[in-house]
Amino acid sequence: MAPCGRARLRVALRVPGAAAYLHHEHGGRGRVAYAASTEPIMSTSVVNEQIIEIVSDSGEGAQTAGQLFGTLAAKMGNGVWTVEIIPAEIEPPPRSKAGASGVRVRFGSRPMTNMGDEADLVVAFNEQVLYGRIDAGALRPGTVVLLDDKWAAHPEAAVRDAYRDGVEDLRARGYVVREVPMEAETLRLVDNARRGQNMWVVGLLCALYDRDLDVAKADVAGIFTRRRKGPEVIAQNHALLDAGYAWGREAFTERFRVPPMETRGDMVVMNGNAAVAMGAMAAGIELCAMYPITPATSASHYLGAAFHKAGGFVHQAEDEIAAVSFAIGASYAGKTAMTITSGPGMALKTEMIGLAVMTEVPLVIVDVQRGGPSTGLPTKVEQGDLLHALYAAPGDAPKVVMAASSIDECFHFMVTARSLAETFRTPVIVMTDANLATGQTAFPYPELDERWLSPPVDQTPWPAGVPPYAWDEATGLSPRPIPGQPGGMYVLTGLAHDERSRVAYEADINQRAAERRSRKLVALQESLRPPVVHGDDHGELLVVGWGSTRGAIEEAVDALRADGHRVSSIHLRFLSPLEPGLPEIFARFDRVMTVELNYSDPPDAPGSRRYAQLAWLLRAQTLVDVDCWSRIPGAPLPPGHIARALRERLSGTLPDTRRTARRGAR
């Protein structure tokens, strides 16, 4: 799908024109050397969005460069969404397809909600990492490739040949390849290009995209100050930015201006894990008990650096089970705590989460999903934990499950989660994923509220005669005694128990207690609003999503609607309880299907089709024949792929599952 309203990028370079290039080789240093031989940029085009990638071998700084460029875009008022390109190892072999490390930055004149489709421009430090991105579907014919040319003069013939063959092949595939002397230019200023080429490249991109170099410099100063580097290092990096910028100004014949968004107040830019960490602090949570696991861990890094200022602490436990146990112990004693993990950690915490449900201990659990099962895809995104979060427990264990669909929701859902956990006396699972965790975007500066912070631990006397589980008949809600409260003494137990927390030896007590716990979800559901339909509230096809896919789904729906299709979408934030009103909304569409980042059988698969996880849930809950399209590429779903899948469903090239199911029903 061609992204609507985005200009195709044609970057014409004067270099390597022989004169300029030779001049660099033999002439003096710095800007003066170019000034005599090249002209400044000749023309400026306005485009409303761009997708760029910077990729290198691990350790060459492409990630820092990409995040810097993304922050810069946000500071210049653009909508922005960044995606980390992460190899599985810390330092994979150099010049390898699987070793591509870097960042994609999508920025434009409107808020960005997803990573988009193919890139307009890719800066590659070598041609092999570029092949990794081609395999990932990140390029299209016409994508501009700025490639470091140093490999042409590499001492090893095999490397030189691979580079030459690569450039030829890349051109044959239709990419606009421009060879740029990145290392050579960087070496004019520093001895080791691995420490500097990334900054030179940011300078280059600032010239191409007409960025404010002073803003970039302020950011660079901030980055290196945080890394405890001195003024010499900052000055050197500023010089590299200047050099890259000057080279670009004179080498590019055109530049591109991406105007800022129209209205904006104060914004913050951060990734989803930072948002979870900041949200936890804003929610008054004082304790995060965790065990390191990708891709959840960085939230604890952000917390570890800041938590003590708000009086909190990170407990790095001996294992996942200890982490959740520690959190439950603190919550039981009056300090509602959180634990954060990913799928394998959820598996280990399952028994303890069941205990928290059974004993009605408030608890916030964040599940930053990655590919599974087993170790799966540790650094890559998937939405594979939904049914696990909902149902992984022996017996019936109703709990609240929410899913953030954007990075600002990663922040705000922490506040909601702590509040719900205490009000409903239950564990609340907040689901995010690797895409949200590592992607950066700008969102409005949250208006903090002192009421979000938890009140002091209640130590007033417990009213006489009130049992520790004084379940309300209708809602299942009950107040909770906290150690220290005179008269409230009770023994919390994971055994089936009655209102007084006494072990249930009679059969009907267990039935009654389970009903009361279940009713809490009904009470919460009644307080929720039905989801808002994106597009018309009736039509041919309704797409249902959850979690990080919202931006991409809505973009795909918009593209189809622009083509005249009667498609709409809804996006669910609450999975347990489900948001109300779904049967009524579903009834207004001919067909309903989910789009998810997890596994499902195709519609024409032999045997009993296994559905995507939300589809499974919706089918069970609504008795509507909900179809699904889901994939597990270990990457976010691009809007173009979703749009293609929706078109296929609409054109009927795949069997109509509703009719199939109806036949089966007869």
Next chain:
Amino acid sequence: MMNDLARFWFDDAADAPRACTLEDYQGATPRWCPGCGDHAVLAALQRLCRDEQLPPEETVVVSGIGCSSRFPHYMKTYGFHGLHGRALPVAEGVRSRRPDLHLFVVTGDGDCCSIGAGHWIHAIRYNMRMVVMMFDNRIYGLTKMQTSPTTQAGYRSNTHPRGAWLEPIDPIQTTLGVTNVSFVAQTVDWNPVHVAATLTRAYHHPGLAFVRVLQRCPHYTGDVYEAAQRDPKRLLLLEHADGVPIDPAVAKLFPNRTAHDPHDLDAARRLAARDDEVLPVGLFYVNPAAQRYDAYTVEGLATPRNAKLAAVRGELDHYKV
């Protein structure tokens, strides 16, 4: 009666600590088997609470799963009867932000030394203030006689009807081997005076006090401690001014006594490694100066709400564009 009147009429008296009796700590009627060693330890802890006048609402007993882990139900304090093996991390969470509570942990040989063994090691290292009573009856009782990690080699159980194949783990040696260990004691359920004295000593220790209670299971391992129970010469009383304080009249009942300096870790380890039929009882090791993790976890506890809010705003400002 006078007491109630005094409380009613005089504010000063109302604020004064009330006098708690044993009944104030007695919860549900214990459902342990007759003759089970757990009864004696329950009575000892209730006496400790009474003697120290611990407010029941400020006292928390955390347990795992097993016969002994039913313990909190029989106390009239706050209790947490959680999951198999997980008593220690739950108790750590309780302690982390509640330095004001009196915290006791009840765990068994299966709970502590098998399914919760990872937590055991780390709890010793964290050294957060709590009394850990490890009831060691050398068998899984609640699930009906399976080999436990402390079951002696050759002892027959339902999982090893021809006798346990492996040598048992030694909880005292293991605990003494952990970095930052701060208090290790051993007592026997059939000497209530010694149990009470040991728990009192443990309660006053500023750190994690690990107390192994050799505990009889009349159903499944009635023979295991029989010889030691019948013949006091099988016990070796550890004596030291800083050890478990024992009334001289009671000490006389132990024919075997030895002076042992509980500040000497090497001596404690040698004592624990003695390969004979004699069971040392008393304080193996104590180090009141060992580093405590709860000193770290209580930091910032008193942060006022406006300071918290300012801190969050300060952090958010780093991300402002």
